[in-house]
Each structure stands twice: as structure tokens, then as C-alpha cells.
């Protein structure tokens with residue numbers, strides 16, 4: 001039998017093999033870590049990033065590094081992207097995307113609900129740099145169309161949006177962006193490339209906090225931007241090399257190791273989250289559960305159409321959430337009361353609505369009403385890990401019994 005040539009490989013095979021090949025010198029099957037900051041260069045090598053191109057050899061690790069390259073190739077394969085660039089954190093990836101696409105005098109349309117640090121950056125830092133910002137509720141794509149101005153250069157979405165798990169129709173936004181000549185960036189950290197591939201739906205950039213599902217083990221912070229090769233090469237040259245938010249090769253190695261099991265982990269996250277969400281929905285002390293995989297999610301139809309995995313994020317409300325938070329923090333033992341998400345360990349955190357509105361989300365009354373429709377006075381954001389769902393349910397049952 002002949003070996004199949006260039007087969008389109010499955011996602012599980014790509015997650016394991018993309019970007020990696022056995023070491024040509026030692027024959028090592030697992031990838032090694034190249035920690036060297038500098039590389040032996042030709043005497044003619046340029047010292048400036050000005051001459052940086054796709055074929056520039058390794059010179060200095062802030063420019064590129066063999067271990068980071070491996071991670072970037074694996075991410076690109078998982079996302080179906082032409083190219084990827086890794087950063088020191090998700091926020092460094094967000095910052096690079098904004099600095100690459102926006103200049104003073106430009107206008108940004110961004111989701112009114114987004115990761116706290118992203119929202120806070122659009123409240124102060126971007127306006128100070130001369131970039132106008134309009135926040136809109138992107139659950140209705142028409143709100144985006146209405147917000148566009150002649151100088152709108154970027155539309156920025158997050159789906160599902162942190163922390164309320166509200167969804168955005170990425171294909172609809174891509175059509176609006178294209179019509180207007182604006183670019184579309186999507187932070188898809190909460191769904192991972194197993195849940196959604198925004199580039200295939202017409203987005204120009206996908207952003208991930210690698211610290212979450214892609215690393216998956218809560219032991220390395222990183223971020224990435226994925227898109228067309230031309231954009232990613234320019235982001236590397238014009239932003240990453242010059243602003244310096246690059247990832248450590250050690251973290252890239254850890255994240256690459258985690259990414260190998262992403263497709264399997266996402267299946268288990270989804271299975272666990274569905275079981276926990278159903279348990280919570282039936283619990284007398286729980287007022288509301290939000291999970292895209294439940295028919296009760298207000299956008300369940302969009303979720304079914306657009307997400308190939310509902311992920312492991314569940315939010316729920318109880319009466320007097322602030323008081324319940326201290327009880328849950330005390331009584332939970334398998335589930336850690338801690339920020340972050342996407343780890344093998346389950347994590348829970350309480351997000352009070354008035355505090356979120358004061359610190360991160362500065363909203364119009366209509367936007368606040370939409371936020372409260374999802375979050376009430378506050379929500380528990382639960383990242384369902386890879387433990388046995390029955391143990392998570394028992395942990396929650398005991399903790400909820402105390403409120």
C-alpha cells in the first residue's frame with residue numbers, strides 16, 4: 001500500500017504532530033527546548049527588524065525562536081490559519097492586534113462585554129492615544145452596523161463573551177466588516193479552536209489567551225494572534241519585535257505540550273460542563289444557569305449553528321451571590337475558588353455586577369439592561385475541569401447546601 005500524500009489530517013493528529021518532528025541530531029521523539037537567546041549569525045545578517053522577513057534565519061529570540069516556532073505552527077494547524085504569532089500573554093496578543101490595526105484618528109467598535117483588561121484598555125489607554133471607541137452589544141449584529149463610522153478600522157468581538165457567555169454571530173459580523181472595509185478580530189479564548197474557527201467564518205484575526213484551554217494545565221501564561229501570513233509577519237516585525245511582549249521558550253514548550261491533548265480535553269470539558277449545568281439548573285437554590293449547550297441559553301440556536309464544542313464554561317446565579325461566595329469559597333474542596341479558566345482543575349469565581357460595571361464595563365443604560373438580563377446582580381463563573389463530573393456535582397451540592 002502506498003503512503004497517502006499530503007492528506008488533510010484530523011485535528012487530533014494535528015494537535016499532536018503539527019510543528020513537531022523528531023530531532024535530526026539526537027532522534028529525540030519529543031521536542032527539546034531551545035532556551036538560547038542568540039544564534040550564530042552570518043557576518044552579513046542585519047541588526048535591524050526593518051529587514052525582517054519570513055525567511056530571516058534565527059538571530060535573537062525576541063525575533064524568533066525554534067521552540068516558539070513549533071508552538072506557532074501547531075496553533076496555526078489547530079486554527080486552520082496561514083500563520084500564528086505567540087506572545088507573553090493573552091493581553092500582549094490583544095495589545096499587538098490593536099496597535100497593528102489602529103492609529104490615532106481611527107475608530108474601534110468593540111463588544112460592550114469583554115475580558116476585563118481588554119475593556120479597561122478601551123476605556124482609557126486607547127482614547128488617550130487618539131483612538132475613538134464605541135462599545136456595542138454584539139448579540140445583535142445590526143448594533144455593529146449602526147455604530148460604524150467612515151474611520152472605523154477594526155471590529156473586535158469576543159465569543160462566548162467573558163463572563164456572561166453571550167454569543168456573537170461571527171459570520172454576520174464578518175459580512176458587515178467586509179462591506180465597510182474594516183477588519184474583524186475575534187477573541188475566541190472561551191471556545192478554543194475546537195469550538196470555533198473564526199477565520200473560516202470570515203474574521204481577519206483570532207486571538208487566544210493560551211493561558212486557558214490551549215495550555216490547559218494552569219502552569220504557563222501565553223497568548224497568540226492568528227491570521228493571514230502577510231499580517232502576522234507584519235505584526236512580528238512592526239509590533240512584537242519592537243514592543244517586546246514575546247513568550248519565553250519554556251512557556252511555549254509547556255503550552256505546546258498542553259495543546260497536544262486539546263481536542264480530547266475539550267470533549268471532556270464539554271461533557272462535564274453539560275452534566276454540571278443540568279445539575280445546577282435543577283437545583284432549588286440556583287436562579288439561573290447560562291451554558292451555550294443548554295436549550296435555555298437565549299442564543300442556543302446560534303450556539304448549535306456556530307459552535308462545534310460548547311466548552312467548559314458555565315455561569316450561574318443564586319440569591320445574595322456575594323454572601324454565597326464566601327460560603328462556596330469555604331465549602332468547596334475539589335473546585336478551587338480562584339480566577340482563570342480552561343485548566344484541568346475546576347475553578348470558580350464570583351463576579352458582582354455593580355463592580356464589573358464600575359471597573360471594566362462602562363455601559364449605556366440599554367447595554368446594562370442586557371448585561372443584567374444575563375448576570376442579574378452577580379454570577380458565579382465556573383470553569384468545569386476534567387475531574388469526574390459526579391465529584392464536581394457532589395462538591396457543588398455540599399457547598400450550595402450551606403447557603
Ligand SMILES: *Cc1c(COP(=O)(O)O)cnc(C)c1O
Nearest residue numbers: 089090091115162189209211222
Ligand atoms: C484570560 C483572557 C485574556 C487575557 O489573557 P492572559 O493570558 O491572562 O493575558 C483575554 N481574553 C480572554 C477571553 C481571557 O479569558
